[in-house]
Amino acid sequence: MSNDSKTLGKVVQIDDRRIQDRLGELVRGTVEETLNTMLDAEADALCGAQRYERSPDRVDTRAGNYDRKLHTKAGEVNLKMPKLRRQTFETAIIERYRRREASIEESLIEMYLAGVSVRRVEDITEALWGTRVSSGTVSNLNKKVYKHIEAWRNRPIEGDYPYVYLDGIVLKRSWAGEIKNVSVLVAVGVGTDGYRRVLGVAEGHKEDKAGWSGFLSHLKQRGLKGVRLIISDACLGLVESVGDYYPAADWQRCMVHFYRNVFSHVLSTKVKQVALMLKAIHAQESLDAATEKADRIVQELRHMKLAKAAALVETAIHETLTYYQYPQTHWVRLRTNNPLERIMREIRRRTRVVGAFPDGNSALMLVAARLRHIAGTQWGTRRYLSMEALEKQSLEQQHSA
Numbered sequence: 001m002s003n004d005s006k007t008l009g010k011v012v013q014i015d016d017r018r019i020q021d022r023l024g025e026l027v028r029g030t031v032e033e034t035l036n037t038m039l040d041a042e043a044d045a046l047c048g049a050q051r052y053e054r055s056p057d058r059v060d061t062r063a064g065n066y067d068r069k070l071h072t073k074a075g076e077v078n079l080k081m082p083k084l085r086r087q088t089f090e091t092a093i094i095e096r097y098r099r100r101e102a103s104i105e106e107s108l109i110e111m112y113l114a115g116v117s118v119r120r121v122e123d124i125t126e127a128l129w130g131t132r133v134s135s136g137t138v139s140n141l142n143k144k145v146y147k148h149i150e151a152w153r154n155r156p157i158e159g160d161y162p163y164v165y166l167d168g169i170v171l172k173r174s175w176a177g178e179i180k181n182v183s184v185l186v187a188v189g190v191g192t193d194g195y196r197r198v199l200g201v202a203e204g205h206k207e208d209k210a211g212w213s214g215f216l217s218h219l220k221q222r223g224l225k226g227v228r229l230i231i232s233d234a235c236l237g238l239v240e241s242v243g244d245y246y247p248a249a250d251w252q253r254c255m256v257h258f259y260r261n262v263f264s265h266v267l268s269t270k271v272k273q274v275a276l277m278l279k280a281i282h283a284q285e286s287l288d289a290a291t292e293k294a295d296r297i298v299q300e301l302r303h304m305k306l307a308k309a310a311a312l313v314e315t316a317i318h319e320t321l322t323y324y325q326y327p328q329t330h331w332v333r334l335r336t337n338n339p340l341e342r343i344m345r346e347i348r349r350r351t352r353v354v355g356a357f358p359d360g361n362s363a364l365m366l367v368a369a370r371l372r373h374i375a376g377t378q379w380g381t382r383r384y385l386s387m388e389a390l391e392k393q394s395l396e397q398q399h400s401a
Contacts, residue, residue: 043082160226161189209237327389
């Protein structure tokens with residue numbers, strides 16, 4: 001090989017590592033510049049004018065900025081957070097960051113409780129988020145995460161919540177070499193603004209009166225008020241507990257759970273037919289019509305030799321018709337516990353990987369972490385019901401009284 005060829009070979013050699021580092025710096029720099037430009041634009045919009053601009057539309061002025069770090073896919077970037085003199089500067093960028101942090105916390109707990117090795121946790125965190133969690137900080141990190149979740153779980157409940165959904169989930173925990181059940185109770189409410197919020201989550205030991213009484217007491221102490229209707233399954237002791245803590249509230253028995261209770265007394269070959277009969281009751285245009293339809297259905301069930309099913313419908317169908325007392329536009333979302341059931345299915349999916357929890361608190365923390373994450377997604381940022389109809393109904397009832 002000639003000397004020219006050797007020289008050329010040295011010239012075209014590429015230091016891949018150095019180029020990757022340089023590209024990373026360029027990408028981070030671009031991301032950082034873009035985000036800071038967006039923050040400035042948001043601040044200008046809140047002020048009603050650009051920085052140093054004289055304008056009759058101006059409603060606020062800048063008061064400097066402060067530094068804040070943000071983890072992105074390109075790495076850690078430095079943000080210059082604007083400060084305003086008259087109002088608090090809030091940005092969607094930071095909200096996304098908070099939701100991401102909640103998701104990371106939940107994932108760390110899940111990996112830890114599922115028995116993932118510390119080394120594996122390090123590898124996974126570095127691959128997903130670009131940050132390596134050292135083996136010496138895993139236990140401390142979980143303690144920190146638990147502290148944040150406890151603060152969220154015990155936060156004050158502000159405002160009125162006319163509609164409250166209650167449900168529980170039974171998980172497994174290991175105890176002295178045996179596998180036992182542990183219950184986690186959850187409450188979701190619809191506020192007077194029409195938005196859903198996770199109101200509370202607590203360990204219930206058992207879904208009995210003592211468990212539900214403790215949970216409702218926890219909600220009441222944190223400020224839950226303005227409750228007009230509670231939607232749930234006919235859990236043991238729940239209805240009695242509701243009467244103790246919210247005596248003025250009505251109770252709606254989830255009609256889907258009620259159907260399942262009736263089906264347990266029906267032959268499998270007749271379930272479809274009975275389901276159509278029950279649905280006809282809840283498809284009526286008024287409470288009186290639904291009650292009349294239920295009376296006819298009871299007679300039909302007896303004619304079909306389904307005495308136990310007929311007796312259950314006769315004695316308990318009224319518990320599933322409470323929603324008729326509320327605005328018609330709300331009926332579909334008040335007659336079942338489905339809004340909370342969907343969340344509970346997601347929790348079951350996420351807790352299945354753990355199997356048996358080491359203790360009840362670990363189960364509670366993972367469920368709470370998942371609920372905290374869900375609350376920060378579109379689930380909690382989209383209006384669920386138009387509450388003007390309920391307010392109008394309340395005013396009409398006051399005038400008629």
